[in-house]
Amino acid sequence: MASLLEARGVKKTYRMGRVLVPALRGITFEVKEGEFVAIFGPSGSGKSTLLHVLGGLDRPEEGEVFMGGTSFSKLNANELAEIRLRKIGFVFQFFNLLPRLTALRNVELPLALADVPEKKSIEKAREVLRLVGLEDRMNHRPPELSGGEQQRVAIARALISDPKIVLADEPTGNLDTATGWEIVQLMKRLNEEKAQTFVVVTHDPSIAETADRVLQLKDGLIGGVKKGGLRL
Amino acid sequence: MASENMKQRRLRTSLTILGVIIGISAIIALASLGEGFRTTVKTRMERGFELDVLTVIPGTLFAGYRPQRFTEIEVKNVSQVANVSIATPIMQIGNVTLYKGNEKVSAFVAAAVNFTEFQQVFSDRFRFEEGGVPEHVGNDTLVLGHKVNYPNEAEPAFAHFNDTVTVTLGNIPISYHPYVKLENYSFTVAGILQKTGTPGLTNFDYWAFIPLDTARKIYGTNSSDLIFVKVPNPEFSESVAEDIEDLFPPYQITVLVPLSFIQQVDFILNVIEIFLTSVASIALLVAGIGIMNIMTVSVMERTREIGILKAIGAKNRTVLTMFLAETVLIGLAGSLTGVLTGYGLAHVLSYVLSGFFTPRHGSAFQTPETPGMSINPVFSLPWTVGAIVFGTLICILFGLYPARKAAKLDPVEALRYE
Numbered sequence: 001m002a003s004l005l006e007a008r009g010v011k012k013t014y015r016m017g018r019v020l021v022p023a024l025r026g027i028t029f030e031v032k033e034g035e036f037v038a039i040f041g042p043s044g045s046g047k048s049t050l051l052h053v054l055g056g057l058d059r060p061e062e063g064e065v066f067m068g069g070t071s072f073s074k075l076n077a078n079e080l081a082e083i084r085l086r087k088i089g090f091v092f093q094f095f096n097l098l099p100r101l102t103a104l105r106n107v108e109l110p111l112a113l114a115d116v117p118e119k120k121s122i123e124k125a126r127e128v129l130r131l132v133g134l135e136d137r138m139n140h141r142p143p144e145l146s147g148g149e150q151q152r153v154a155i156a157r158a159l160i161s162d163p164k165i166v167l168a169d170e171p172t173g174n175l176d177t178a179t180g181w182e183i184v185q186l187m188k189r190l191n192e193e194k195a196q197t198f199v200v201v202t203h204d205p206s207i208a209e210t211a212d213r214v215l216q217l218k219d220g221l222i223g224g225v226k227k228g229g230l231r232l
Numbered sequence: 233m234a235s236e237n238m239k240q241r242r243l244r245t246s247l248t249i250l251g252v253i254i255g256i257s258a259i260i261a262l263a264s265l266g267e268g269f270r271t272t273v274k275t276r277m278e279r280g281f282e283l284d285v286l287t288v289i290p291g292t293l294f295a296g297y298r299p300q301r302f303t304e305i306e307v308k309n310v311s312q313v314a315n316v317s318i319a320t321p322i323m324q325i326g327n328v329t330l331y332k333g334n335e336k337v338s339a340f341v342a343a344a345v346n347f348t349e350f351q352q353v354f355s356d357r358f359r360f361e362e363g364g365v366p367e368h369v370g371n372d373t374l375v376l377g378h379k380v381n382y383p384n385e386a387e388p389a390f391a392h393f394n395d396t397v398t399v400t401l402g403n404i405p406i407s408y409h410p411y412v413k414l415e416n417y418s419f420t421v422a423g424i425l426q427k428t429g430t431p432g433l434t435n436f437d438y439w440a441f442i443p444l445d446t447a448r449k450i451y452g453t454n455s456s457d458l459i460f461v462k463v464p465n466p467e468f469s470e471s472v473a474e475d476i477e478d479l480f481p482p483y484q485i486t487v488l489v490p491l492s493f494i495q496q497v498d499f500i501l502n503v504i505e506i507f508l509t510s511v512a513s514i515a516l517l518v519a520g521i522g523i524m525n526i527m528t529v530s531v532m533e534r535t536r537e538i539g540i541l542k543a544i545g546a547k548n549r550t551v552l553t554m555f556l557a558e559t560v561l562i563g564l565a566g567s568l569t570g571v572l573t574g575y576g577l578a579h580v581l582s583y584v585l586s587g588f589f590t591p592r593h594g595s596a597f598q599t600p601e602t603p604g605m606s607i608n609p610v611f612s613l614p615w616t617v618g619a620i621v622f623g624t625l626i627c628i629l630f631g632l633y634p635a636r637k638a639a640k641l642d643p644v645e646a647l648r649y650e
Binding site: 055058078081082083084085086088092096097098109110113114157161 | 536537539540541544547548549550643
């Protein structure tokens with residue numbers, strides 16, 4: 001299978017007050033199409049930073065990220081935004097939905113930003129919401145939804161533009177175990193049924209168990225690779 | 233989406249809009265009242281002057297002095313200038329008292345005129361309430377201005393048509409004139425003029441008229457004090473005035489052109505209007521700063537939201553447009569409402585102000601018969617459109633900085649923002 005996303009020697013330091021913290025110290029790995037990859041590590045191991053760099057939200061100081069052979073370092077801010085809009089879906093720990101918009105409008109947002117005609121984008125939003133099992137909650141606003149439902153909306157939003165890859169940052173981190181498990185199952189189902197590629201950073205073992213491949217992240221380095229899931 | 237966001241911050245948004253409303257209202261109110269003021273002043277001036285009548289007077293106000301009255305030849309030369317319909321000379325005799333039995337009235341001036349020509353020149357103003365210019369003007373024809381005949385409205389008229397009146401003619405009110413006479417002459421009333429009403433260069437209410445030929449005989453001269461020149465159209469007045477000036481040596485005469493006088497006043501009124509609206513614009517500027525404030529706060533509050541939008545692929549331009557759209561909405565809503573309240577305010581102010589302009593009897597500046605001056609606000613399309621455009625532009629201008637700030641937010645930083 002072709003390599004979809006590739007990180008080569010990615011280094012990133014971030015500043016916390018006056019202290020420079022080396023978050024990523026040379027990360028190299030690749031993600032193939034249709035894979036479900038978990039990046040597993042304790043908090044503070046640089047997981048979120050890695051995900052931001054992989055998603056073109058942040059630029060590494062050294063090393064490069066390639067998507068379909070194109071290096072992000074060669075793209076300007078607008079071109080990166082375009083990549084995020086059309087090829088990448090993001091799922092966050094705190095859902096990051098717009099609280100004033102209904103579930104339907106939240107999901108539709110990427111298509112609205114891409115200037116897709118409203119009729120078409122709404123239809124597509126309904127379809128994805130049905131896919132994540134929220135057909136009867138479409139007109140609720142995020143504050144009226146449970147955490148699990150909000151995360152489903154966020155997953156639907158990530159899927160609406162048929163992205164090459166979905167990047168999820170601790171998607172179960174803010175949910176109870178049972179709900180978290182449901183979200184993991186949803187992602188797994190989407191991966192199996194629609195061959196949707198997922199890269200999930202987490203310290204939730206249930207995700208690590210489900211993944212095709214687990215990358216252990218420790219002190220800004222990939223410490224180990226396990227195929228076929230991680231049994232703890 | 234812009235309007236969605238605004239609904240959420242209803243109070244703050246309405247206060248900002250209120251700022252714009254006040255600014256635009258002030259501009260519109262002052263502009264439309266200024267325009268109304270101009271119209272009132274202009275109409276009154278136009279009523280006070282005949283725009284198609286020029287007055288040729290000897291001497292110039294500051295530079296020159298003409299020790300000489302107009303000769304018959306000079307009057308004739310003036311009448312032959314291109315685009316002059318009629319040129320009619322008059323003699324002015326001051327200090328005139330009229331007697332009828334025991335009754336006595338006085339006139340501000342007795343004008344010796346050629347009645348037929350004079351009536352043609354002042355066709356609008358020289359109108360009769362009683363009698364008229366006789367077909368054959370005799371030596372003793374006398375026409376009385378309205379206030380001469382009715383010095384006190386409550387009392388009966390001094391004289392009527394065909395009454396015989398004794399007139400004491402005084403000296404000619406130019407000091408260099410060589411002859412002074414104070415003698416009584418008998419005249420027959422041929423007509424009483426209608427009320428002129430408005431003050432002006434030629435308010436005939438306080439005038440009495442006698443035939444020019446009679447005056448010439450009495451004073452033994454064919455010369456005259458003034459020449460009234462009628463042009464077919466006020467547009468010709470400037471060129472005719474120049475041609476008349478060319479007939480005389482420099483600085484010997486003055487031609488009063490009512491049109492240019494009115495244009496001068498119009499110019500001054502323009503300057504006043506611009507000044508007033510500039511003052512009002514300051515209010516709008518303050519509103520603009522208010523918008524900058526609310527938008528900056530709004531950007532801060534929505535940092536996380538901006539982060540989300542950028543993370544899912546919104547371009548900088550999209551975020552910029554989103555925030556600018558809000559300021560444009562504020563600007564448009566404020567400006568449109570401001571225009572309406574501005575005209576409303578102008579009407580209220582005009583009602584209040586008209587109280588100050590109601591004449592009081594005995595006031596130094598107004599004759600008792602002057603009607604109350606009212607200022608009606610004028611609706612002006614250019615001002616209205618201009619105010620809306622200006623209001624919106626100010627909003628965009630002040631909204632630009634916060635909108636750019638929003639657009640340039642780093643998505644990772646913004647997402648981390650709580």
